[in-house]
Amino acid sequence: MNAHDVKYGVQYYPEHWPQERWAVDAAMMQRAGINVVRMGEFAWSAYEPREGEIDFTWMEDAIRLLGKHGIQTILCTCSRTPPPWLYRKYPGILNVQPNGIPHEKDGRYRVALLHDVFIEHARRIDGGVIRHFAGHDNIVAWQLDNEIGDANDCHCPHCIEQFQKYLEAKYGTPEKLNEAWGEHFWSFRIDTFKDVPTPVRHPQVLLEYRRFMSHTNTAFARWRSDLIRQCAPGKQITTNFQNIHAIHTDCHELATAVDVNGMNHYPSRTPELAIDYYRGKRDTVWALEQHTRLRDVDTPAGWMRLWAWMTIAHGANAIVHFRWRQCRWGAEQFCDGILPHSGEENRFYGDLTRMGREVQSIGHLIAPTRPRAKAAILFSYASRWGIAVSGLARDLGPVHEAKMFHQALARVVTAVDAMDPHEDLSGYSLVIAPRLWMVDRAIAASLTQFVENGGTLCLTTGTGVVDEYGKGFDEPRPGRLHALAGIKVSDLAHQPNLRLNLRSSIVPALEGAVGEQIADEIHPLDAETVATHASGWRQGLPAITLHRKGKGNVVYVGTLLQQAGINAIVDWLCQISGIEQSFARPEGVSIYERFCDQYKLLFLVNWTDALQTVEIGKDWQDVFTGEALEAIQIPANDLRITRHSTYES
Ligand SMILES: [Zn+2]
Structure with a gap:
């Protein structure tokens, strides 16, 4: 894969499958045109099954094997999902609900990012991963953990004390806080920052707690990105902003800790707006978890490919389908996956392969372009x-x-x-x-x-x-x-x-x-x-x-x-405001453009079950065939991509 190409691949969990299967998977991925996998965000228990017994060999083997098939790795840090032994030995890492009761241990992310013991062990494992893999040629980029900030709120006395210290640093004196927040409603007026209660009901306390946690979650990310920049200079760093409905962390603040915005994209429940919002003012966004199918969605034939192309049309330069194969166990046993539990080829693999070959053919034309909006x-x-x-x-x-x-x-x-x-x-x-x-x-x-x-x-x-x-x-x-x-x-x-x-x-x-x-x-x-x-x-x-x-x-x-x-x-x-419609479009057809200084690309997606025709004007060519087009026909549940041959910005 060229650095200026579109990344196209899947989430892969080698730790879920016997090593003899990896070669089968790598060969299937190569046939599908995949050039990247994302790995390792939940790998702590596989790296360190018992405290201090760390072994990265299996991940090295996986990265090397995939590399032989032309597939590079986006490697993740992994510390927000500790293994059970860490909870057993250090129960204080668990975060605490507003009622004082610790959260359950069989979920994920239920750690407090401000607990000293967690910080120590999280830095030990993430620092170990970063330093060990920093020089690896087949690692093309790094992802900081997964969905940073989700489920990390903690209301224990230690964390609330940190919150109070944050308020003291921000406001300086209790009087300034009282002035900013208002006082005397329900007799609320603080005399010392220790008076600020656990956030449950008071809107000003709750609002400032969200800012505090957004800063905390970003600091967690920044420690890791700083270390990656130090150990692996030049490698791009990203992280995946969670779905558009999550508000635990301000993604704009989190974006200051990464080079490339990343996101989860589940089209059935994530509007197209989310891609544009997570791209924001940056040139691109990486879809690090791209929907394949969900248990509550009857995914129509071909739509996995259309959803992925639609994501690229919005400016994404990486599509990482979530995930290569459905896991046979665990909380996401029946969630997304291209391959079913059995690991056999299916129609989703056919979709994956079709698009993989298309990306191989035109990815270099897409990567330098981005949407331009008025x-x-x-x-x-x-x-x-x-x-x-x-x-x-x-x-x-x-x-x-x-x-x-x-x-x-x-x-x-x-x-x-x-x-x-x-x-x-x-x-x-x-x-x-x-x-x-x-x-x-x-x-x-x-x-x-x-x-x-x-x-x-x-x-x-x-x-x-x-x-x-x-x-x-x-x-x-x-x-x-x-x-x-x-x-x-x-x-x-x-x-x-x-x-x-x-x-x-x-x-x-x-x-x-x-x-x-x-x-x-x-x-x-x-x-x-x-x-x-x-x-x-x-x-x-x-x-x-x-x-x-x-x-x-x-x-x-x-x-x-x-x-x-x-x-x-x-x-x-x-x-x-002087904005005219760019193209007259039939119902059920979406049209997107991406630009660079030399040319522009037009993406026409037909979500309907019937052939559709769109008049696009002069000087357009099909990107795959070079055929000159003015009226373009789009087959049912399919797309066309054209290039404007004489465009100048
Ligand atoms: Zn806490």
Whole structure:
């Protein structure tokens, strides 16, 4: 594999299978066009079956054997899943629930990253793995552990003391903390940092605990990446951000400890938005666990390949299918796997092989390219934490609405960026920030500058509700953004059964659109009304507003729209921000583009059971055959990839 190629492979657990099977697996992988495997993230018990008896020989053998078949290794560190003997000898490594009871031992990750004994043994095994394998030619990259931060919260007295010390370092004095958090509600006012309780109910304590754990989880990763850089300079370092619904760690902070963002991608439960969000502002993302099939999904024939190509179309430069073969035992006995328990070839292996040959043929063309977007979606972990601890609407995190906006944009454009609101917004025409609950001064300044420079900003209900400490503002919602939006929102309530219709002459497609769960009471300052409520006590009151500010626009959507309404508002947002539809596309066809300075690639995925035709214009060639194309036919459940032969950036 060339360093500038697309990585294509599987997760492999040699420790699960007898050594004589490894050669069979390696030969099958080579036939399938695989050039990389990821290994070792749960290997501690295989490396060190008893304390101090460490043997890395078997992993060396596996790496060497795979190398002979042209397959390189992404090697993982492994310390967050210790073997049972470590729990037996050092029970203090286990993390503790808020009620003081230690977690169970037969799961995974149930260790506290701040317990001294765990730190000592984790550094011993991870340091041992890193130093031992650092010079190995067949290791192409390193992965830091697995899904870092999941299940690592700990409420034992030692960890809470560390939390209190973090607060002291951050705030300096109890008075500063009281001022930032607010005081006297339920008689809460601290006199010393030791007064800060275990986080259970208090929103400010809970919010700051999430920041503390995000820092803790990132520090765990950084120790390992620092050592890898020292021992194996030049090797890329990654880690896999867990599914989009996990909020234990801010992935943007964790990304500062790695060279390449990595992710788990399970399309049936992970929206395409997740790939763009985990790619963020970086050039690429590696799908380190790519769905093959799940126990609750009847995976249609060919879709494993389409899901993987769709991931690449979003900017991924590595596909590591999870996993090579279903394990015959353990908690994931019936989870993903290309091969079944028996290890025999099947239709998934056929899919794997088909795509493997395609990647071998065109991976070098794909690797230098990346998506280029004029539209971006923003949401933050701080907002998600703030909503989760608010007690108002725990299930109203922004991801679901962001996913709907992303789907709507995907009908119009061929690339969308998704990222944290602190990122640089220059270069975008349209920014959509669903439920930006928490707005600090930096976000407010950045969004204001974006609009004044001519950008179109779309905010939605539940924006600008709290500051960085989780406190409500002493100005009308959306708080620090209310002047920018030109409105005052005077009521915010979550009504799960609320359902209402909109009326709009300005955006006719919004006429009759359905809003749910939240309907803000909006009073325009100098904003125009785009849509009103059609009935109830809100009849005639604004539901959607537009504020022309500087050279730009701010649109505020004061209710949770269903997908049809989101589609209508996105079409209008694209219109007022000058974004035109790239290609007319049939229902069930997705279109993506990746660019470099010399050419661009077009990915057309047909998710339907019928042949589809798309007009793509002049100067396109099929990447596999070189055939010139203007109208492209895509077979059922298949894709086409074309290259624009005369493109110049
Ligand atoms: Zn603890």
